[in-house]
Amino acid sequence: MTSEEPRRNLRPLSLHVPEPRFRPGDPVDFADFDRGRAGAVPRPDPDVSPEAIREVAYSLVRVLDDEGQAVGPWNPRLAPERLIGMLRHMALTRAYDDRMYRAQRQGKTSFYMKSTGEEATSVAAAYALDRDDMCFPSYRQQGLLIARDWPLVDMMNQVYSNRGDRLKGRQMPIMYSARAAGFFSISGNLATQYPQAVGWAMASASKGDTRIAAAWCGEGSTAEGDFHSALTFASVYRAPVVLNVINNQWAISSFSGFAGAEATTFAARAIGYGIAGLRVDGNDALAVHAATEWAADRARDGHGPTLIEHFTYRAEGHSTSDDPSKYRSAEERSKWPLGDPIARLKQHLITIGAWDEERQAAMDREVAEEVRAAAKEAEQNGILGEGLHFPFSTMFEDVFEEMPWHLEEQLGEMTEEWKASGR
Amino acid sequence: MTDAPETRTMNMIQAINSALDIKMGVDPDIVVMGEDVGFFGGVFKATEGLQKKYGKTRVFDTPITECGIIGVAVGMAAYGLRPVPEIQFADYIYPALDQIVSEAARLRYRSAGEFTAPITVRSPFGGGIFGGQTHSQSPEGIFTHVSGIKTVIPSTPYDAKGLLISAIEDNDPVIFFEPKRIYNGPFDGHHDRPVTPWARHPASAVPTGHYRIPLGQAAIVRPGEDVTILTYGTMVHVVAAAVAEKGLDAEIIDLRTLVPLDMATIEASVKKTGRCMVVHEATKTSGFGAELSALVQEHCFHHLEAPVRRVTGWDTPYPHSLEWAYYPGPVRLSLALDKIMQD
Ligand SMILES: Cc1ncc(C[n+]2csc(CCOP(=O)(O)OP(=O)(O)O)c2C)c(N)n1
Ligand SMILES: [Mg+2]
Numbered sequence: 107m108t109s110e111e112p113r114r115n116l117r118p119l120s121l122h123v124p125e126p127r128f129r130p131g132d133p134v135d136f137a138d139f140d141r142g143r144a145g146a147v148p149r150p151d152p153d154v155s156p157e158a159i160r161e162v163a164y165s166l167v168r169v170l171d172d173e174g175q176a177v178g179p180w181n182p183r184l185a186p187e188r189l190i191g192m193l194r195h196m197a198l199t200r201a202y203d204d205r206m207y208r209a210q211r212q213g214k215t216s217f218y219m220k221s222t223g224e225e226a227t228s229v230a231a232a233y234a235l236d237r238d239d240m241c242f243p244s245y246r247q248q249g250l251l252i253a254r255d256w257p258l259v260d261m262m263n264q265v266y267s268n269r270g271d272r273l274k275g276r277q278m279p280i281m282y283s284a285r286a287a288g289f290f291s292i293s294g295n296l297a298t299q300y301p302q303a304v305g306w307a308m309a310s311a312s313k314g315d316t317r318i319a320a321a322w323c324g325e326g327s328t329a330e331g332d333f334h335s336a337l338t339f340a341s342v343y344r345a346p347v348v349l350n351v352i353n354n355q356w357a358i359s360s361f362s363g364f365a366g367a368e369a370t371t372f373a374a375r376a377i378g379y380g381i382a383g384l385r386v387d388g389n390d391a392l393a394v395h396a397a398t399e400w401a402a403d404r405a406r407d408g409h410g411p412t413l414i415e416h417f418t419y420r421a422e423g424h425s426t427s428d429d430p431s432k433y434r435s436a437e438e439r440s441k442w443p444l445g446d447p448i449a450r451l452k453q454h455l456i457t458i459g460a461w462d463e464e465r466q467a468a469m470d471r472e473v474a475e476e477v478r479a480a481a482k483e484a485e486q487n488g489i490l491g492e493g494l495h496f497p498f499s500t501m502f503e504d505v506f507e508e509m510p511w512h513l514e515e516q517l518g519e520m521t522e523e524w525k526a527s528g529r
Numbered sequence: 530m531t532d533a534p535e536t537r538t539m540n541m542i543q544a545i546n547s548a549l550d551i552k553m554g555v556d557p558d559i560v561v562m563g564e565d566v567g568f569f570g571g572v573f574k575a576t577e578g579l580q581k582k583y584g585k586t587r588v589f590d591t592p593i594t595e596c597g598i599i600g601v602a603v604g605m606a607a608y609g610l611r612p613v614p615e616i617q618f619a620d621y622i623y624p625a626l627d628q629i630v631s632e633a634a635r636l637r638y639r640s641a642g643e644f645t646a647p648i649t650v651r652s653p654f655g656g657g658i659f660g661g662q663t664h665s666q667s668p669e670g671i672f673t674h675v676s677g678i679k680t681v682i683p684s685t686p687y688d689a690k691g692l693l694i695s696a697i698e699d700n701d702p703v704i705f706f707e708p709k710r711i712y713n714g715p716f717d718g719h720h721d722r723p724v725t726p727w728a729r730h731p732a733s734a735v736p737t738g739h740y741r742i743p744l745g746q747a748a749i750v751r752p753g754e755d756v757t758i759l760t761y762g763t764m765v766h767v768v769a770a771a772v773a774e775k776g777l778d779a780e781i782i783d784l785r786t787l788v789p790l791d792m793a794t795i796e797a798s799v800k801k802t803g804r805c806m807v808v809h810e811a812t813k814t815s816g817f818g819a820e821l822s823a824l825v826q827e828h829c830f831h832h833l834e835a836p837v838r839r840v841t842g843w844d845t846p847y848p849h850s851l852e853w854a855y856y857p858g859p860v861r862l863s864l865a866l867d868k869i870m871q872d
Contacts, residue, residue: 120586121586123567123585123586123589123590125585129568216659216660216849217659267849267850268850271850275848275849275850275851276661276662276846276848276849276850276851277661277662277849278659278660278661278662278663278664278849279849281661293663294620294661294662294663294664295620295621295623295624295663296593296621326592326593327593329592329593329594329597330593330594330595330624331594331596331597331624332624357564357593358564358565358569358572359565359568359569359590360564360565360567360569360590360593364590364591364592364593365592365593366592427572428572432569433568433569490659490850491850495850495851496850496851498851498854500851501843501845501848501851501854501855502843502845505844505845505846512813512814512844513843513844513845516813516843516844519861520843520854522864523860523861523864524854524860526860526863526864527860
């Protein structure tokens with residue numbers, strides 16, 4: 107069938123398959139990447155119609171310039187104390203990631219995923235939302251929990267799957283759930299949280315509540331049907347929700363072109379749905395804060411959803427299970443034209459005279475010590491595979507509210523099994 | 530008389546890779562597609578080197594949408610291609626259910642043969658790797674319940690290659706579940722013992738060329754008289770170890786294909802032994818073991834000396850830290866074997 111001669115005089119078709127610009131060993135040059143000028147993108151009022159801001163979906167909202175000044179209409183004009191708070195939470199997130207990654211390498215748990223280089227996209231967003239707004243994260247938003255001052259020990263207990271884990275050792279590491287922090291239970295299945303966030307927002311609206319919802323997913327995950335269902339519902343019901351796409355350029359080994367980035371931006375996905383779309387420099391904490399605040403105001407004022415693309419870079423491997431040097435050029439990270447979010451916020455604080463190298467060094471020591479102390483405490487509750495886990499019987503709890511007969515029966519069988527095993 | 534075929538020692542990943550390679554080399558209509566299968570060669574490396582050899586239009590990465598992957602495969606099949614899509618983990622096949630169940634499985638029937646879907650959906654499945662509930666599931670029972678698709682599960686490198694070749698050549702859609710716990714070596718169920726590589730197992734001698742293992746043919750892994758044990762995938766090895774430890778003369782049947790099932794082999798065995806145990810890692814309720822149990826009862830009732838017994842994973846989601854309490858391992862098997870021999 108495929109070997110048929112082309113019909114009439116038509117040109118034979120050919121199939122386009124995207125290819126990233128740089129592969130392992132390639133020299134990296136981002137010279138033709140147009141990041142725009144910091145402060146150049148206009149900031150419309152949050153009640154603007156989606157068509158009127160189409161351009162923003164193709165631009166890059168940036169606040170911090172190369173000298174570390176905050177410039178332009180999107181400058182959120184935050185007090186230095188708040189900026190320092192953000193810096194500290196971002197540094198804490200990075201220190202936490204480093205420690206847990208090492209713990210996995212030491213065999214203390216089965217798996218880990220870092221958010222290195224993407225800290226601003228969750229920490230600065232958390233700062234712009236209200237504490238009781240509901241977050242529907244993907245697996246790379248540990249920064250939300252940390253920014254909401256959730257105890258590190260609790261997070262580590264989950265990573266170690268130990269007897270202190272509130273989730274009873276049931277979930278893979280990093281699949282946190284923290285209702286009291288407004289942080290929805292993380293699923294391993296990509297993009298499922300997107301329509302759920304919209305549903306939560308619709309419920310809040312239908313009850314006359316004042317809280318809004320926010321969701322996060324990776325650029326790769328925007329291909330899933332759930333992403334598109336979410337946008338349709340959000341648009342139809344003008345749901346008070348902030349939908350974040352973390353475009354860190356990679357989805358495991360697949361570059362963003364396999365999610366459609368060769369043809370358009372992820373922010374522009376909003377346009378077809380009649381939703382406001384913003385595209386921001388995700389390594390600029392001030393831009394992330396400003397965009398989130400804009401979208402939250404818009405949602406609270408009844409103007410519906412916003413899709414925000416955070417343009418950033420996944421500085422490390424996808425997880426502890428892959429080696430990124432096998433599929434991308436190691437130079438991408440150092441040549442990334444938008445820098446590092448922590449370094450840039452630090453530079454800004456120094457530029458405005460609110461910070462210096464000594465204080466930075468002291469803070470780095472402090473967060474490292476905080477993480478070290480938390481890990482020590484968490485490890486007293488056990489590490490994966492060391493016997494300090496939840497009792498076996500808890501495996502049968504929470505399948506249903508009440509345990510049906512067949513699970514009772516299986517629980518009995520398992521108890522017999524453990525007696526027989528002599529452990 | 531022909532010479533014995535040239536063989537090479539392969540683990541299951543290499544055997545699967547070899548099957549894809551052999552088929553792609555002779556059939557230009559075969560395309561391999563899925564998340565990370567192209568340049569990277571798949572997260573388990575099953576498609577390694579294929580893009581380099583056969584080009585980007587025949588081996589390509591896809592957007593992350595399982596429903597899209599299978600839907601596109603159905604369309605390619607309608608054109609005349611023979612797609613072999615990979616779903617990265619069986620736990621992520623659910624978004625594709627509509628395209629598998631309502632489309633691929635029904636196309637031949639609803640078009641009276643005008644359109645068909647000769648698609649082989651490869652997907653790693655099963656637990657034992659601390660993957661938690663989204664990297665451990667065994668959803669084969671969902672697919673065996675659907676009329677119009679075949680379900681195949683290998684347990685050795687040799688079988689994996691021969692079965693995958695048959696699946697690809699088959700003109701109906703096939704779900705090909707690969708037990709990821711035994712990609713690199715067989716597993717006897719003792720998670721606290723060192724892993725043994727495939728190289729020490731006879732079924733790692735895999736012909737380098739083309740051969741088939743027909744779909745619908747079970748293998749008697751160990752002949753015996755006392756009890757028939759029906760199983761597949763990783764559990765074939767766990768069961769073999771448990772039987773050896775007990776010193777029982779059990780007949781172990783590796784089903785290899787769940788649909789269509791080799792009922793003749795099962796029937797002959799159960800009629801001989803008079804006892805039947807069914808073992809799978811998947812949850813019990815409405816699992817494939819229920820179907821096997823019903824069939825054995827229908828076909829062999831008058832020969833049974835004991836009720837058919839099922840040994841399975843518990844009816845809970847797959848837990849992370851309590852993985853080995855969940856897993857149907859040596860102790861569960863040993864207790865069940867004692868019981869069925871006393872019944
Ligand atoms: C439904 C589903 N399909 C596939 C996977 C396997 N998987 C896990 S993460 C991932 C890549 C996701 O990339 P992206 O959305 O860009 O997020 P990032 O990891 O970059 O944060 C894939 C394919 C999954 N978890 N769920
Ligand atoms: Mg990504």
